[in-house]
Amino acid sequence: MEAINHVAGKAIPFGRKNVDTDVIIPAHWLKTITREGLGKGAFEAVKLEEGNVFTDERWAGAPILIAGDNFGCGSSREHAAWALLDMGVTCVIAPSFSDIFSGNAFKNGILTVALPQEAIDRLMEVAQDETIDVDLDTQSVTTPFQDRFTFEIDPFRKHCLLNGLDEVGLTMAQGDTISGYEGKARETLPFLASPVLAA
Amino acid sequence: MTNAPRTLYQKIWDAHVVDRRDDGTCLIYIDRHIVHEVTSPQAFESLRAAGRPVRRPDLTLAVPDHNLPTTARRDANGNRVPIADPQSAQQLEMLEKNAPAFGIRYIGDADPEQGIVHVVGPEQGFSLPGATIVCGDSHTACNGGLGALAFGIGTSEVEHVLATQTLLLKQSKTFEIRVEGKLGAGVTPKDVILHVIGVIGTAGGTGYVIEYTGNVFREMSVEGRLTVSNMSIEGGARAGLVAPDEITFDYVKGRPYAPKGADWDKAVAWWKSLATDEGATYDKSVFIRAEDIQPTVTWGTSPEDTSGIGGVVPAPEDFADASKRDAVKHSLDYMGLTPGTKLTDVEVQNVFIGSCTNSRIEDIRAAAEVLKGRHKADNVKWAIVVPGSGLVKAQAEAEGLDKIIIDAGLEWREPGCSACLAMNPDKVPAGERCASTSNRNFTGRQGPGARTHLMSPAMAAAAAVTGKLTDVRDLAPAS
Incomplete structure (x- = not known):
C-alpha cells in the first residue's frame, strides 16, 4: 500500500446518495484477474447520462470524489476501490460510507472522509471551480475560501495510511x-x- | 470476562478474540473461509508474490459460482463444454488451479455438490452456528441464519484470511429487529426481509450487526432464516444473526462436515449457550408487526424502494429528503415507471427464480406450487429457475418439481449465481423488466439497462403466470 498524507486538487462533484458498487464498477468488469485497468469501467452507466461529471473535462483526472450518503453500498467487490484508484481518485468525501467499502478503500490507500451533509453541500459548490485540500495528518479539509472542516478517522487506520503499512x-x-x-x-x-x- | 448479560453477537465475538489492541481493534479468528472465482485471483497472486502459504487450508473451501453458465457443463460424452466468454473461462481456470496449488479443497463445476457458495456452505455443514465465516462476497451474511457471525470481505481481506486465518476488526454495534405476530397467507421470509429493508433503509444497518428476534424468526425454517439474513447487507449491516435453536440443530445434524459423536454433543451444548442473555441490551431496536407485512416487491433501483403488492409507484414528491427525491427521479426514469401506476399493472418480460437469497429447496417448492397446472404468460419471453446447488437440483428432480416448472414453460437450469448479477450469459435485456427473487435491484445489475423487481419465489412464479407483477393471493385456481 502507498503511504498517503495529503490529497489536493480538483474534486468531482458527484453528490449522489446510495451510490452502490454496481454503479461504481458493473459486474461484467469483475472478470479481471488483476487490479489494473478498471478506471475505464468506473461509473459506466453514469457516464452515459447527459451532463454527467465523469466525462466533463473540468474534472478529468481529479484526485477527489464528493458523493452523498451511504457511498459504496452493496457488494464486497474490492474492484470498486481499484476502479477509483485507476481513475486517479485517492480520496472520497461523503456523509457516510458502507462498512465494506470503507475497509476496501483503506486497504488500497484511498482516504474516505466522512463529513456532515452541510459540509458536503459547501464542498460541492466550491468544487465547481476550485480545488480542495485534504490533509490526513491534521484530519482537515480546506478550500481556497478559508473553509475548514475536520474529520474523524480510526487511529490505527490513520497510522497505516500515513506509513503505507x-x-x-x-x-x-x-x-x-x-x-x-x-x-x-x-x-x-x-x-x-x-x-x-x-x- | 465479566458476567454481564451479553448478546449473541457479543458471545461469538468474545469466543474468537485472538488479540485486543489498546484502541479496541481486535484480531478475530476465522473458523470457515469460502473462496469463489471472482474475488480471489488477486489474493492468491499476492500470496504467491510474497511466498506466503495458506495458514489453514483445512478450514478453506473453494467453489466456483459467479461465472458458470447455467446450461449443461458436460456434453453427451462427458467432456467439458467450453465457456464462451474467455474472461469468465480464465477466472474459473484460475480458481481450479489456485485451490490445489494452495492445498484447498475444490468443488468443481460439474460436481454434484457445486452451487452458490452461500448455499453450499450450510448445505455441506461447513457453515456452523457460532462460527466466524467469511467469503469475498457480501451475501456471506446469509450464513447468519444459522447463528454464525458471517460477513463479506474484500480481496485484501481474503488475502489476509488466507495468510493468517484472522481479520483485524472493530466490534460492530448491535441492532435488534424484532418481528412478532402472525404472518399472513402468501407472506414469506423474502417478504419479511424486503419489508424490513423498506423500514430501516439501505443505510439503516451501517456499522451494526443485526439480530433478528421475535416469534416470526423463531418459527421460521433454517432456509427462511438464511433468506432473511442474506439480505442484511441490503439493510447496510455487514452481518445478520438468528440465534441457533432446535430447528437449527436438526438442520445441521448429519451434514457432511458437521461435527459428529462427542464433538456434536459439545457443539450443541455451546450453541445452546449463545442465545442473547436476559437483560442484555442492543444499541438500537426496531419492532415490526408481522400483520403489517404484505407480499412485497420493489419498484426502484434501491432495495429500500419497497411496497406491498397492493400499492402504486410513488412520486419523487412523496419523499421528504431532497437527495432521496433526486434518487427516486433517477430510479423511476431508469425503471420506466410513472408515479401512480398500480404495481399490479406493471408488465414483466423476464422471470428469474434463483440466487443465494432464494434458490434452496423450499424456494423451488414454493415456485412449483404456484406453477403447478399453470403456464407462463405469452409476454414473458424468458423465465428460468436456477437451483442453488447440484444437491438442490437433484432433490427438486426427485420430487418432480423440474417437470412442473418445465411444463409451465419455464427453463430448469444448472446451479450458479446466474442472472442475479449477470456475470455469466444469463442477462436481462436492456429496457426489459424482470420479476426476480434475487437481492439487488441496482441499476444495470441484471444486465445493462435491465429493470429488476425483487420479490419472493411464489410472487415471481405468479408474475410468470400472469405476465405482470401479481399478488400471489389473487391468482385464480389452476385449471
Missing part, C-alpha cells in the same frame, strides 16, 4: 499469538477449530 505482514508477525489461540480453541471449541477438509 502492509496489514498482512503486520498480522503474520503475530503468528505465535494466533497459534496460541488455535491451541486453546482446539480444546474449547474442537468442532470449529479442528481440521475439517483435505484438498
